[in-house]
Amino acid sequence: xxxxxxxxxxxxxxxxxxxxxxxxxxxxxxxxxxxxxxxxxxxxxxxxxxxxxxxxxxxxxxxxxxxxxxxxxxxxxxxxxxxxxxxxxxxxxxxxxxxxxxxxxxxxxxxxxxxxxxxxxxxxxxxxxxxxxxxxxxxxxxxxxxxxxxxxxxxxxxxxxxxxxxxxxxxxxxxxxxxxxxxxxxxxxxxxxxxxxxxxxxxxxxxxxxxxxxxxxxxxxxxxxxxxxxxxxxxxxxxxxxxxxxxxxxxxxxxxxxxxxxxxxxxxxxxxxxxxxxxxxxxxxxxxxxxxxxxxxxxxxxxxxxxxxxxxxxxxxxxxxxxxxxxxxxxxxxxxxxxxxxxxxxxxxxxxxxxxxxxxxxxxxxxxxxxxxxxxxxxxxxx
Amino acid sequence: xxxxxxxxxxxxxxxxxxxxxxxxxxxxxxxxxxxxxxxxxxxxxxxxxxxxxxxxxxxxxxxxxxxxxxxxxxxxxxxxxxxxxxxxxxxxxxxxxxxxxxxxxxxxxxxxxxxxxxxxxxxxxxxxxxxxxxxxxxxxxxxxxxxxxxxxxxxxxxxxxxxxxxxxxxxxxxxxxxxxxxxxxxxxxxxxxxxxxxxxxxxxxxxxxxxxxxxxxxxxxxxxxxxxxxxxxxxxxxxxxxxxxxxx
Numbered sequence: 119x120x121x122x123x124x125x126x127x128x129x130x131x132x133x134x135x136x137x138x139x140x141x142x143x144x145x146x147x148x149x150x151x152x153x154x155x156x157x158x159x160x161x162x163x164x165x166x167x168x169x170x171x172x173x174x175x176x177x178x179x180x181x182x183x184x185x186x187x188x189x190x191x192x193x194x195x196x197x198x199x200x201x202x203x204x205x206x207x208x209x210x211x212x213x214x215x216x217x218x219x220x221x222x223x224x225x226x227x228x229x230x231x232x233x234x235x236x237x238x239x240x241x242x243x244x245x246x247x248x249x250x251x252x253x254x255x256x257x258x259x260x261x262x263x264x265x266x267x268x269x270x271x272x273x274x275x276x277x278x279x280x281x282x283x284x285x286x287x288x289x290x291x292x293x294x295x296x297x298x299x300x301x302x303x304x305x306x307x308x309x310x311x312x313x314x315x316x317x318x319x320x321x322x323x324x325x326x327x328x329x330x331x332x333x334x335x336x337x338x339x340x341x342x343x344x345x346x347x348x349x350x351x352x353x354x355x356x357x358x359x360x361x362x363x364x365x366x367x368x369x370x371x372x373x374x375x376x377x378x379x380x381x382x383x384x385x386x387x388x389x390x391x392x393x394x395x396x397x398x399x400x401x402x403x404x405x406x407x408x409x410x411x412x413x414x415x416x417x418x419x420x421x422x423x424x425x426x427x428x429x430x431x432x433x434x435x436x437x438x439x440x441x442x443x444x445x446x447x448x449x450x451x452x453x454x455x456x457x458x459x460x461x462x463x464x465x466x467x468x469x470x471x472x473x474x475x476x477x478x479x480x481x482x483x484x485x486x487x488x489x490x491x492x493x494x495x496x497x498x499x500x501x
Numbered sequence: 502x503x504x505x506x507x508x509x510x511x512x513x514x515x516x517x518x519x520x521x522x523x524x525x526x527x528x529x530x531x532x533x534x535x536x537x538x539x540x541x542x543x544x545x546x547x548x549x550x551x552x553x554x555x556x557x558x559x560x561x562x563x564x565x566x567x568x569x570x571x572x573x574x575x576x577x578x579x580x581x582x583x584x585x586x587x588x589x590x591x592x593x594x595x596x597x598x599x600x601x602x603x604x605x606x607x608x609x610x611x612x613x614x615x616x617x618x619x620x621x622x623x624x625x626x627x628x629x630x631x632x633x634x635x636x637x638x639x640x641x642x643x644x645x646x647x648x649x650x651x652x653x654x655x656x657x658x659x660x661x662x663x664x665x666x667x668x669x670x671x672x673x674x675x676x677x678x679x680x681x682x683x684x685x686x687x688x689x690x691x692x693x694x695x696x697x698x699x700x701x702x703x704x705x706x707x708x709x710x711x712x713x714x715x716x717x718x719x720x721x722x723x724x725x726x727x728x729x730x731x732x733x734x735x736x737x738x739x740x741x742x743x744x745x746x747x748x749x
Contacts, residue, residue: 186521199623201541245703246676247675247677248675251678255629256563257626257630258647258682259562260671260672260676262673262675262676263547263673263675263676281538281589281701281703282589282591282676282701284591284699285575285591286537288537288540288573289538291539292540298578299560384716
């Protein structure tokens with residue numbers, strides 16, 4: 119028994135970040151280089167999500183950045199304490215609308231215990247309701263879960279992040295211009311939405327897998343019908359994932375996508391393979407629309423702008439929508455050519471030292487890598 | 502207003518005053534600012550001549566009534582300490598024109614008749630209009646699923662502006678664990694108003710694990726009562742006379 123070490127106690131090895139990994143963690147900001155408090159680093163893969171969630175040009179965005187910088191003082195949950203220093207468990211720290219996940223590990227480059235931000239998630243509070251297809255009941259005048267997945271309606275709205283089914287219905291009415299009684303809604307609660315979209319990198323829970331399977335089921339059961347689909351924000355991600363579970367072609371489906379928070383390129387390719395038509399709704403609304411009101415969608419687009427513009431140019435939309443589609447693609451390619459996003463993120467990656475080169479370490483003395491571009495400086499270049 | 506559990510809501514006293522004018526009655530209430538991800542809705546407020554309202558704006562209820570949306574708006578209630586939104590209220594008022602037979606019987610003008618009508622109306626909603634299902638297991642099950650009043654005595658009665666307002670619960674188990682409240686208010690010869698308060702508590706700081714359900718239910722009820730307190734209907738003297746006759 120004496121040799122038994124509980125599995126939840128991290129080994130010494132796990133308190134140390136492999137130097138090959140370190141190159142993926144730039145310093146968070148100029149204030150977290152380690153000259154005061156613990157250094158704070160952040161995973162470079164979070165660049166797009168962070169840029170979408172935090173607008174550094176607003177006071178709210180700056181508050182978020184300050185609050186994250188303050189992690190240098192409270193790392194591990196103790197104000198300036200050292201008791202947690204060897205703990206490699208992931209901590210969660212809520213700041214202004216975000217949950218920040220971090221671990222404290224040895225930093226071979228700085229020779230210090232450093233706080234590594236491994237993930238960020240939007241923290242918009244909870245939402246209420248089970249994922250699935252909701253259909254209108256004329257008698258009770260409410261949308262309720264329709265477990266048999268057979269569609270009577272000709273319009274389905276796939277919601278992104280909303281508080282409850284009522285909000286999803288109202289938003290769907292705004293987007294489609296169709297009355298609530300003529301529209302079914304595929305609703306996903308916050309938990310599912312958080313695991314998809316731009317944020318979804320970690321393991322999916324059963325509820326998300328079920329939501330995806332259910333949307334596949336709805337599409338399979340109604341594949342012969344003529345239906346107008348509108349997917350918004352994270353709803354596009356659920357759609358993208360659920361298309362993998364659709365066996366037949368969907369020639370009767372017309373599709374509109376608004377501010378997608380998804381792998382849009384993959385989504386468009388999958389829809390094309392299923393022979394889905396792009397269009398529906400008012401002729402002045404592009405089938406794949408960036409409204410300019412969703413910062414997250416805009417940033418996600420910018421992060422992959424050239425490939426997306428190419429994909430959009432290769433997307434044949436229904437005749438009535440060609441003009442408005444071409445106009446939107448032209449406008450988008452104008453912004454893509456500026457390439458600010460790629461340059462910023464690229465500069466950040468290039469500023470990172472190569473793996474296994476903790477050259478600035480001399481003995482125990484820490485040399486602060488003052489020349490390197492920080493995460494926040496790169497984000498500010500976008501503003 | 503400050504509620505129990507350190508929850509604070511919008512300032513009704515300083516919110517916009519909305520007045521709808523109908524033939525026979527005026528409806529007035531305070532409307533807090535809209536906070537929500539959908540567009541709020543407020544219908545034109547001069548409705549004394551209903552013939553001017555576009556027929557597209559009405560929706561037909563399968564049981565014969567016609568509904569016209571007047572207001573749809575939502576707002577939050579916050580936890581005082583953390584300032585997090587903890588409660589969402591979706592608020593809706595609709596004008597319901599009764600079916601011709603119901604108008605002829607003036608089902609809404611005498612409180613006892615109104616209550617009977619509402620109870621039967623809910624039973625018909627449960628069986629989706631199939632009268633042969635009334636009194637069967639199908640009705641019992643559907644009423645449970647829709648969280649409807651168990652019997653007539655479960656319909657709340659509120660003496661207000663010289664009339665009785667009736668409030669019944671309606672929801673569905675697949676949507677959330679607590680139903681909406683729909684309050685039915687007699688308006689004039691042909692119509693009634695329905696006020697729907699859908700109050701959702703969604704913060705994990707205020708869930709049933711940390712706070713006992715009865716306290717949360719009381720919070721919901723207090724929030725609803727504040728909303729209803731702030732709504733008032735004034736009747737024209739001619740309609741008031743008609744009501745007095747119905748009473749006799």
